[in-house]
Amino acid sequence: MKHLKVDVTDLNKNFGDNHVLKGIDFKVANNEVVVLIGPSGSGKSTLLRCLNRLEVPTSGKVVIDGNDISDKKTDIDKARENIGMVFQHFNLFNNLTVGENVELAPTELGKSSKEEAAQAAKKLLKTVGLEDKYNAMPYSLSGGQKQRVAIARALAMNPDIMLFDEPTSALDPEMVGDVLAVMKDLAKNGMTMVVVTHEMGFAKEVADRVVFMADGKVMEEGSPDAIFDNPQNERTKSFLDKVINV
Amino acid sequence: MKKFFVLLSCIFSITIAGIMFSQPKVQAAEKTYTIGTDVTFPPFVYANSNNKYVGIDMELIRAIAKEEGFKADIKPIGFNAAVQSLSSGQIDGVIAGMTITDERRQKFDFSTPYYQSGIVMAVAPKSKITSLKDLKGKRVAIKTGTSGADYANSIKDRYGFKTVTFDDSDNVYNDVKNGNSAACFDDSAVLNYGVKTGLGLKIVTKPTNTGKYGFAVQKGKNQELLSKFNQGLEKLKKNGKYDQIIEKYTGSAATSSKKKENKQKDADGHTFVGLLKQNKDALLEGVWETIELTVVSIICATVFGVLIGLLGVIPNKFSQGFSTTVIYIFRGLPLLVLALFIYNGVPSLTGSKIPAFIAGIITLTLNEGAYTAAFVKGGIEAVDTGQMEAARSLGLPFGKAMRRVILPQGLKIMVPSFINQFIITLKDTSILSIIGILELTQTGKIIIARNLEGFRIWTIIAVIYLVIITLLTLLSKWVERRIKD
Numbered sequence A: 001m002k003h004l005k006v007d008v009t010d011l012n013k014n015f016g017d018n019h020v021l022k023g024i025d026f027k028v029a030n031n032e033v034v035v036l037i038g039p040s041g042s043g044k045s046t047l048l049r050c051l052n053r054l055e056v057p058t059s060g061k062v063v064i065d066g067n068d069i070s071d072k073k074t075d076i077d078k079a080r081e082n083i084g085m086v087f088q089h090f091n092l093f094n095n096l097t098v099g100e101n102v103e104l105a106p107t108e109l110g111k112s113s114k115e116e117a118a119q120a121a122k123k124l125l126k127t128v129g130l131e132d133k134y135n136a137m138p139y140s141l142s143g144g145q146k147q148r149v150a151i152a153r154a155l156a157m158n159p160d161i162m163l164f165d166e167p168t169s170a171l172d173p174e175m176v177g178d179v180l181a182v183m184k185d186l187a188k189n190g191m192t193m194v195v196v197t198h199e200m201g202f203a204k205e206v207a208d209r210v211v212f213m214a215d216g217k218v219m220e221e222g223s224p225d226a227i228f229d230n231p232q233n234e235r236t237k238s239f240l241d242k243v244i245n246v
Numbered sequence B: 001m002k003k004f005f006v007l008l009s010c011i012f013s014i015t016i017a018g019i020m021f022s023q024p025k026v027q028a029a030e031k032t033y034t035i036g037t038d039v040t041f042p043p044f045v046y047a048n049s050n051n052k053y054v055g056i057d058m059e060l061i062r063a064i065a066k067e068e069g070f071k072a073d074i075k076p077i078g079f080n081a082a083v084q085s086l087s088s089g090q091i092d093g094v095i096a097g098m099t100i101t102d103e104r105r106q107k108f109d110f111s112t113p114y115y116q117s118g119i120v121m122a123v124a125p126k127s128k129i130t131s132l133k134d135l136k137g138k139r140v141a142i143k144t145g146t147s148g149a150d151y152a153n154s155i156k157d158r159y160g161f162k163t164v165t166f167d168d169s170d171n172v173y174n175d176v177k178n179g180n181s182a183a184c185f186d187d188s189a190v191l192n193y194g195v196k197t198g199l200g201l202k203i204v205t206k207p208t209n210t211g212k213y214g215f216a217v218q219k220g221k222n223q224e225l226l227s228k229f230n231q232g233l234e235k236l237k238k239n240g241k242y243d244q245i246i247e248k249y250t251g252s253a254a255t256s257s258k259k260k261e262n263k264q265k266d267a268d269g270h271t272f273v274g275l276l277k278q279n280k281d282a283l284l285e286g287v288w289e290t291i292e293l294t295v296v297s298i299i300c301a302t303v304f305g306v307l308i309g310l311l312g313v314i315p316n317k318f319s320q321g322f323s324t325t326v327i328y329i330f331r332g333l334p335l336l337v338l339a340l341f342i343y344n345g346v347p348s349l350t351g352s353k354i355p356a357f358i359a360g361i362i363t364l365t366l367n368e369g370a371y372t373a374a375f376v377k378g379g380i381e382a383v384d385t386g387q388m389e390a391a392r393s394l395g396l397p398f399g400k401a402m403r404r405v406i407l408p409q410g411l412k413i414m415v416p417s418f419i420n421q422f423i424i425t426l427k428d429t430s431i432l433s434i435i436g437i438l439e440l441t442q443t444g445k446i447i448i449a450r451n452l453e454g455f456r457i458w459t460i461i462a463v464i465y466l467v468i469i470t471l472l473t474l475l476s477k478w479v480e481r482r483i484k485d
């Protein structure tokens, strides 16, 4: 296999008695776009959050870019600089302007000067189509705009990998396209991405691989064509029936 | 995050150290003794119209100090507080018309007696009560810790009356005058003096339970001071100064001039303007002390509270447990108990004194700080957890995320609580009158002890508090608006 960006081995996660992830093996190659699908509660978010240690694994190994994230001795802040994350509910910093949201991490972490960060921020905002919102406060933006700022904010740290947790689920339908367009651009430019989404169109078009999870396990994975047109697992079939037929 | 905490702790320690060192240094040349006394117990101790403490006890101790070459730092903190402070070693001696009893001898060493008195009963002028027998089923007013109180309690079952206890003599007399209580018991010298100078009560019994007044030090301690007192008293008796002092305060000349003074004061002392004029200086000093206490306490409590609050939110079980415990203890303790514990209790344990002002600041810092910590914690926890997750996901360490993202949002939530807490702190300074700090409330008590103008003086004090609170609120609102922009 090519150089692995994400290498998860036998990952288990318990919330009290609730065994949420049951021995997950999950690999992502460099430049690969993986879409994670599965019913609600199957553990997709938990898996994603284990990749940057927002959740601490109960057991198993999580290696990102050769860094053992599951090892307590690893400098997690350093590791996270290379792992961008985009949340369902955007989580823009409410006390900062759009520009400041994007510039905060690079300047606070000494990656760039104020001027450099401002320039980079404006450029990033332009690529997501929001250069005129530089001075706006988050509350004045629509959901789609917020999510595009959130993507720009994550990109400002120049990550090698981007994690998306249902980035369009909280959006009004007419906003979804703009956000997906930004993500497609990213994929085209070779970004390594793990995307949890219910947007099957996006998965078909962009994903190199689709992973289907249920009950805390990976049930089936393969190319989009293989998964969507010819699913092998019964659970996959019934899940796809439900989402595609609505 | 560490840096942030270090900074906070530095500010905190500097503030505390600043307070410690700003206390006046004791001069080495003449030894200074702190002497506790009552707020009002004429003719032994009371404040004259210039708010200077005078009376037999005051003149005696000052004359003896002069004779023997030491300095007496007089603290009019009330009889009860004085006795407690002496037991805990907060002060060096007490002179407050204190009767020498066997019970008190267990804790204190007494000087040779400087006065002999007895207990008498006083009633309102129109009262029909003439003897102890008439007290059946009635209520009798007494002052805490006095031998009058001991006497009343010792006979109340036999004569079938109930007692009600006050901290200050004037409250005792007022209670009898306005008919709430049927009678009061007090030392004959005190009541005699009061009756002669127009107190408005009459004495109906002969002195019983005669007792001797003595100057007291903690048992086994300050023996040097005790022998100085005895020597000085001896000298004063020999050179006639002692008799002069006694005559000055109990002779007919003294009482009639005081009576005239009382009448005179009555004339202009019954108006708000007159009272304000008479007590301008005392009130201003009280206001200033209250403001000082408030400002220093607000600063210390805020620093302490923010620190403890932050300890409560950092992801570490030990620090969270510590924070919760501190909040639980100091929010749970009544302020009054905490103040007395720190001022009287801690020195009994450690053997070193704490100045009342410092004890007051520590009390308010712990109590108000605990409330502050609770709402700081609450305010931070009220910020959406997604904010912290997003900041940490970018690689920001906990401290940076806290400072740049969470705290600014949390603070906005906390601002109204801060303003509220500042106002509560101001009001709570009044409780510190219990440890004898001469702030606004204690000033009011002392003025009333002298002129018995309870209603008008408390009205004035209440208005002053409202004015300060209004100013504080306006200031806070102004700051709040600036933060919001």
Ligand SMILES: Nc1ncnc2c1ncn2[C@@H]1O[C@H](COP(=O)(O)OP(=O)(O)O)[C@@H](O)[C@H]1O
Residues within 6 Å of the ligand: A015, A018, A020, A038, A039, A040, A041, A042, A043, A044, A045, A046, A047
């Ligand atoms: N912080 C948490 N505490 C306790 N249980 C949680 C927590 N986060 C998720 N879970 C549980 O873990 C399971 C998987 O949740 P999640 O990973 O969010 O699923 P998905 O994203 O696939 O819908 C669910 O049963 C959920 O209730």
Ligand SMILES: [Mg+2]
Residues within 6 Å of the ligand: A044, A045, A046, A166
């Ligand atoms: Mg989810």
